[in-house]
Amino acid sequence: MFRWTQTITAKVLGIGLLALLMLIPLTQADGLVRERQSMRDTASARVADGWGGEQTIGGLVLAVPTRSETHDADGKLVASHDGTEIVLADDQSTVADLSVEKRRFGMYEVPVYTGDVTLRGRILPEDIRRFAADSGSTWFPGKAELRLLIADTRGLQHITSVTVDGKPVRLASSTARMGPYTVLSTPVAVDPARDTPLDYVMTLRIAGTESFSALPLARNNSVRVRSPWPDPSFTGALLPGTRSVTANGFDASWQVLDLNRAYGQHWSADDKDVAGRLESSAFGVKLYQPGGVYQQNDRAGKYGLLFIALTFVAFFLFEVLKGLRLHPVQYLLVGAAMTSFYVLLLALSEQIGFGPAYAVAAGAVVSIVGGYAVAALRARRAGFTLGGVLALVYAILYGLIGAEQYALLIGAVVLVAVVGLLMYLTRRIDWYAQGTPFNSTPDTP
Structure with missing residues (x-):
C-alpha cells in the first residue's frame, strides 16, 4: 500500500x-x-502614411507679434527680443461628421474616415487689449495672424471656406509649430480701438485613421462628433457630456471650459511648458474594433x-x-x-x-x-x-x-x-x- x-x-x-x-x-x-x-499596428501606420494619421483639430487662435526691450539707466537700448503672444477665442464650436470605411494593407483591415468639420468662434477685443497691457511688451496687432492647429496635414483634403468678419481669407502653410501640432495661418490686422468681436467660420474636409480629437482652445468650447461607426471609444482628457450610441452609429457632445484645462487664455509662443500641455488636453473618439482578432x-x-x-x-x-x-x-x-x-x-x-x-x-x-x-x-x-x-x-x-x-x-x-x-x-x-x-x-x- x-x-x-x-x-x-x-x-x-x-x-x-x-x-x-x-x-x-x-x-x-x-x-x-x-x-x-x-504587424497589424505597422499596417495601420502604413495606411496612415498615405491617408492621414490620428487627427486632432485645434481651432483658430490669434498670434500677435511682440517686442520687448531692455534699456540701461541712461535710456539706451541694451537688448530686444521679438516674440509672439497667443490669444485664445472666447467661445468656439466644432462640429465633425465622420464617414468611416475600412482599408486593407495585406491581410489587415484598418478603419479610416473622412470628415466634414465646421468651426465657429469669436475673439473678444477686450481680451486682446487686456493681454497686451499685462505683457509689458510692444504689440503689433497690424501684423497679427490667425492660426489653425492640426495634427496631420496629410489628411487635410480640402478647405471649403474660411471667413473672418464675414470676408473670405486663405490659409497658408506656416513654419511655426505649437507643441506637436502643425500650423496653418492667415494674416489678419487687428485694430487696437476695435470694440466688436473678431468672428471666424471655417469649413474643411479631413481624413484620418482610427482617431479624431479636438483641442479646447477657447474659454467656452462646444464639440460635437457624429459617425455611423457603432463602436466608439471616447478618449482623452474629458468624456462627452451627452452621447448616443446605437447600432447605426454615435452622436457625442462635449462642453468644455477654460477651467477644465491646464493652461490659460493667453501665453507666449516661446513657452515650452504650455506647448507640452496642449496635447494632454485633447479629447475625442477612437474607432474601436470590439473583440478584435x-x-x-x-x-x-x-x-x-x-x-x-x-x-x-x-x-x-x-x-x-x-x-x-x-x-x-x-x-x-x-x-x-x-x-x-x-x-x-x-x-x-x-x-x-x-x-x-x-x-x-x-x-x-x-x-x-x-x-x-x-x-x-x-x-x-x-x-x-x-x-x-x-x-x-x-x-x-x-x-x-x-x-x-x-x-x-x-x-x-x-x-x-x-x-x-x-x-x-x-x-x-x-x-x-x-x-x-x-x-x-x-x-x-
Whole structure:
C-alpha cells in the first residue's frame, strides 16, 4: 500500500509538472499573438502614411507679434527680443461628421474616415487689449495672424471656406509649430480701438485613421462628433457630456471650459511648458474594433494552462475510476495537441474571422484528442466521453472570450463548479487502496 501511495503521488506530481511544462508553448503562442498585433499596428501606420494619421483639430487662435526691450539707466537700448503672444477665442464650436470605411494593407483591415468639420468662434477685443497691457511688451496687432492647429496635414483634403468678419481669407502653410501640432495661418490686422468681436467660420474636409480629437482652445468650447461607426471609444482628457450610441452609429457632445484645462487664455509662443500641455488636453473618439482578432486570441490564451490542466485531470480520473493506465508521454501528446489549438486559431482567425476559426480549431483538436483517447484508453465510450468533456471546455472558453465584461465572474463560477464536481466524483476513492471505494456501511462483528 505504501508503494502504491508513492506511485500515485508521483503520478499526480508528474501530471502537474507536465501541465506546467505546457507553459512553454503557451508562452510562445502568446508571443506570436503579440508579434502579429505589432504587424497589424505597422499596417495601420502604413495606411496612415498615405491617408492621414490620428487627427486632432485645434481651432483658430490669434498670434500677435511682440517686442520687448531692455534699456540701461541712461535710456539706451541694451537688448530686444521679438516674440509672439497667443490669444485664445472666447467661445468656439466644432462640429465633425465622420464617414468611416475600412482599408486593407495585406491581410489587415484598418478603419479610416473622412470628415466634414465646421468651426465657429469669436475673439473678444477686450481680451486682446487686456493681454497686451499685462505683457509689458510692444504689440503689433497690424501684423497679427490667425492660426489653425492640426495634427496631420496629410489628411487635410480640402478647405471649403474660411471667413473672418464675414470676408473670405486663405490659409497658408506656416513654419511655426505649437507643441506637436502643425500650423496653418492667415494674416489678419487687428485694430487696437476695435470694440466688436473678431468672428471666424471655417469649413474643411479631413481624413484620418482610427482617431479624431479636438483641442479646447477657447474659454467656452462646444464639440460635437457624429459617425455611423457603432463602436466608439471616447478618449482623452474629458468624456462627452451627452452621447448616443446605437447600432447605426454615435452622436457625442462635449462642453468644455477654460477651467477644465491646464493652461490659460493667453501665453507666449516661446513657452515650452504650455506647448507640452496642449496635447494632454485633447479629447475625442477612437474607432474601436470590439473583440478584435488579436484581443480575442490574447484572451483565449489566458485560460490555456487552466483548461489543459482540467483536461489532464479528466484523463487522470478515468485512470483511477476505470482502472486504466496512461503513460506520461501520452499526457504530453494530449497537451501538445491542446497548445497547437492556439496557433491554429490565430492563423485561421486572420483569414476567416475569429468565430469560424474558433469552431474549426476547436473541432480539430476535439477530434484529435477524442480519437486518441479511444485508442489510448482502449475504450470507445471513455474516449467519446473525454471528447465531449473537451468540447464542453472549448464551449466554456468561447463564452468567456465573448463575455468581455463578465469574463472574470463566469470564469470564477466555472472554476468553483469544476472543483466541486471533481471533489464529488472522487469522494469515495480510497487513495491508499488503489482506487477502491469506501464501504459506506460499517462492518458487523
